[in-house]
Amino acid sequence: MKAARVAWRRLEPVHGMIYFVPEAHDRYAALGLKDRAGYFASRSAPFGRASAELVIATFYNFHPDLVRRAVPAAWDVTTPDKILDARREAAAAALRRAGIHEQPTMTETLALARRAAEAACEHPHGRPLFAAHATLPWPDEPIEQLWHAQTLLREFRGDGHVATLLTEGIGPLEALVLHAASGTVPPVFLKVSRAWPEQEWAAAEQRLRERGLVEGEELSDQGRALRKHVEDRTDELALPAYAALGADGCERLAEISRPLGRAVVDQGLLNLG
Template identity: 60%
Template sequence: MTELDHRTAGAVEPALARTAWRTAEPIHGMIYFVPEAHQRYAALGLRDRMGYFASRAAAFGPVGAETVIATFFNFNPALVRAAIPAAWRIAAPDDILRTRLEAADAALRRACGPDLLASAEMTEAAGLARRAAESASEHPEGRPLFAATSALPWPDEPHLVLWHALTLLREFRGDGHVAALLLTGRSGIEALVMHAATGRVPAEVLRRTRGWSTAEWDTAVDLLRSDGLLEAGDEPALTETGRAQRQWVEDRTDLVAAPAYAVLGDAGCTRLVELAGRISHAVAEAGLLNVSKVI
């Protein structure tokens, strides 16, 4: 590590911070899939993708589409413009934020049940995650979506404290990820194609949920091939150069996310992994991560 790397990462190894984030992420990420969210957004009058874009962007207030396009990064701008700013004429940002929290509450209650919700483990996990999220708030520079979300009030119940803390940590990491991607010079759709080429998420899921046409996707594939980042073939795979670039992005993302977790130290991060792993398992077992229901 360079001197800059040490100053950026803090007291926790980036790999451990990444493990803590990845283990806990389902507890937050389920909000994009669960019927509790779909139904509540629809009750507000938000149609199609409005609920997704408006619920994440509502912390900004009633911003225009360009702010959402910039901060969400890899969505087709036309998809965003179909939802924003029309969503604000249907429901106020504060109402959407309240609805989102109500949806998270209902979904987590369904997944965890009363015993896990009331457990000492839930309270401990919430406390650890909140410490990390509040530490992250000391580093808002260059993180617009995180900074806006960090200004929202904290809920009271432990499972919602945990959910909100993990929301903050997701956006903290996400803003850093966008910064790393910008340094590669790749566009949003090109970054998605490279992600698909890792084989971790099906290309069709990424293309469809981000609103890109097959023709637009194929054009991005051709460009990445011409730049030497993708192999030829029906199912594009990363070249050695592509893998190196992708790894560089992931390493820098880990590095700039790590300061949030430094306050926990290795022991606290390890404990968060243990506790959040149990709760994330309950979320998965309850079917809250059904990607066919992407908002």
């Protein structure tokens, strides 16, 4: 399980950069999508003309009003197919800028990541956002195939994470507060990016204090134990994808994908600015 998690984390920048790179923002703007609409529309486009409620449910931790300002208004200015094309083209352009296609382990990384992603496609049950992405055709270009493979693995894992949060009675805002209380992400970033008002954030903090999960603004021992359980369970739910590689395959993917993920970070593709 540990090797599978390491493999996912090391290759995740290859997917995650799509939310920050100008190649994506510029293409969405050319389609008429302003501000955060590009993010919500591009990630939900595999559903077709998704409703705000569907996006709220599957993305999980964004304030509903933020989503409703972007969806379904996005479908009035462009189409899901055009957005999907723009997203795929942006991913390829950004990854080429990072030199991913020139990495000597690119071909082997793609082969392993695609095998895991195709194994995940055999387990769509209860994973709506992943299942929607799984209906998309595989691109022709290797660099686009790698991005698509890691996108599938990310959404597969993400749906499992949401299921775990629900099982543990952790709502969207509570999940963010626990994340902030862990000290890994500044609370201000989560508040602004997910658009939760200060009053609602404070109320969620109080609910978690009453559950014994937060002390002051930090996790309690109970809170740390719960957070670890959620992460461990999320890892377990992601295993159907990585089981296709076996332990040795996961370790190999973790090893050879590191330079690719590192290239994304070193080229600044994850910079918020």
